[in-house]
Amino acid sequence: MMTILLDHIIPAPLKDRFSQNDSDIWNKMVEFTQGEYIKIKAPSGTGKTTLVHILYQIRHDYEGRILINNQSVADIRDDALALLRQMQVGIIFQDLRLFPQLTARENIELKRVMQKPIYESSVIHEMAEELGIARILDQKAGLCSYGEQQRIAIIRSLMQPFEWLVMDEPFSHLDIENTQKAAALIARECQERQAGFIITDLDEDSHFPYSRQLHL
């Protein structure tokens, strides 16, 4: 069971801008227990992406501590951090972060084989079929539309084992129908792993049965 504890986190860029009592997360003690479906709702510019990046440890400019299973993430070394990203924490970035010169399939495959694969490569096609991007699998990711790229990024994140899935506005480029398909796939995958997720979004929604909804 992987527990994430945010101990009075204040990101440097927002330090002077946010008012202390407005947020459920900034400068508070917040604990996420594995299996929880956490929704973080906030308008633009309040630091959703910053939070995701801090959680995923690609930003270090903050005050306070993040503890994973009571261990400070600041103490985690490069190789251990890589292992955490391979085995315990999945991610969907808002800016997607695909290799534009690789095909959609290669982008997903890369993540599948980064650790010991949990799925056959045929699963890529099944998931792509489910999300309606099977026909662009062999197209360069850079040439795909944002909607397609977003679905590639979603499938990519599901190629690895995880206890937490961190998603930063994962449906921002999808229509309602595609959003529902993607949400269903994500929910199913999380259930299979008995994993929890943290999702950020601008608005209210009912894509998932959230266990907690927090304001940033």
Add this chain to the structure above:
Amino acid sequence: MAMTGLSIAIILILAAVQLQADYQDLLYSKNNRDSVANFLVINKIITHQNLGATGLTEVEIKDLQNQAYVESVGLLTPSRFKASIQSASDRFPFYTDIAFESVPKEFIDITAKDWTWNENAMFIPIIAPNMFLDFYNFQFSFSQNLPQLTQQVVKMIVFKVNLYGPNGMVTFNGRVVGFSDRISSLLVPEEFMQWGNTVFGKSQHMKPSRVIIKTRDAGNPQLTAYLKEKNLVTDADKTRFSKYRRVVDMVVSISGITGIILFAFALLVFTLFIQLTVASSREDIRLLVTLGTSPSQLKRFLLSRFLPAILLIIFLSFCVVGMIQFFSAKKLSGQAIFINKLPATTTILAGLLIMLIVWMVTGFSINKCIKDPLKVQ
């Protein structure tokens, strides 16, 4: 570019190592060895200052013995009594005053079975220098109208050996039992010399003036330098090769040094090439790390991109040197110079060492390169 430089450098280094190995092989292998040159008689250079004091001290002999290229040192003991030889019969009369020398058995290049002496034996075996016989046969016999003699005939002649001591003269029978190229004096067994010097010797404690050394390599420039430094002298004919040796040594080292310098430059260029490649895919590497690629995975991946090419280069360079060696051996054997057809073990070791160095440098520069994108996010 980096690869070409690296190839040339590796070929040069390996060739230099191989050349050195062949050279050692030529000097010391049984096929090419000259047994005479390995024994040198050494004495002090006689100058006006040291006349009558040419003895070698124990310290000097010990020092000589301690030199790496000297295998063993034997003392030449001169006779300290007056002696003469004369013919046993009047049919072939001759008489001459003579002096002997003795030397430990292992320094004598002929094995005469009766090369011993004891007090009860009235017969003294003698080894004469070949040049004495040559001198007799090609000069003396002509001028005196005497017959030329073969070694066999000389060995059959028994003559009288007279030793003169304080209590009068003692006569023995003597015979030449062998001829030597190594030491240019009349040699008698050590036992006889010891006895003679004790019984007939005029002075008892005399420092030896000449020593004989056994060396693996008479042409060793170090040996020549040592002799010069200590004011010693030996048969210059046997050490003259040291001069050529020095020239060849220098040529070999120059090619080796050139190879090493080139190797260093090639490594530098190669390191820059790695850095450039990594820098050009810096964004990709950063994304890979973000997605969870571990530094060790990244390092393995990058090594797998660069190492095969390097290993191929080293292997090909080794093959080139091996081929040169093979064809040289073939060509040289026609001139009765025998070198190994296969590359030497040292060349293989040098190849492995280069492999290790390149592997380490590659690993190091990759480490350095990927550290950067890991830190900056």
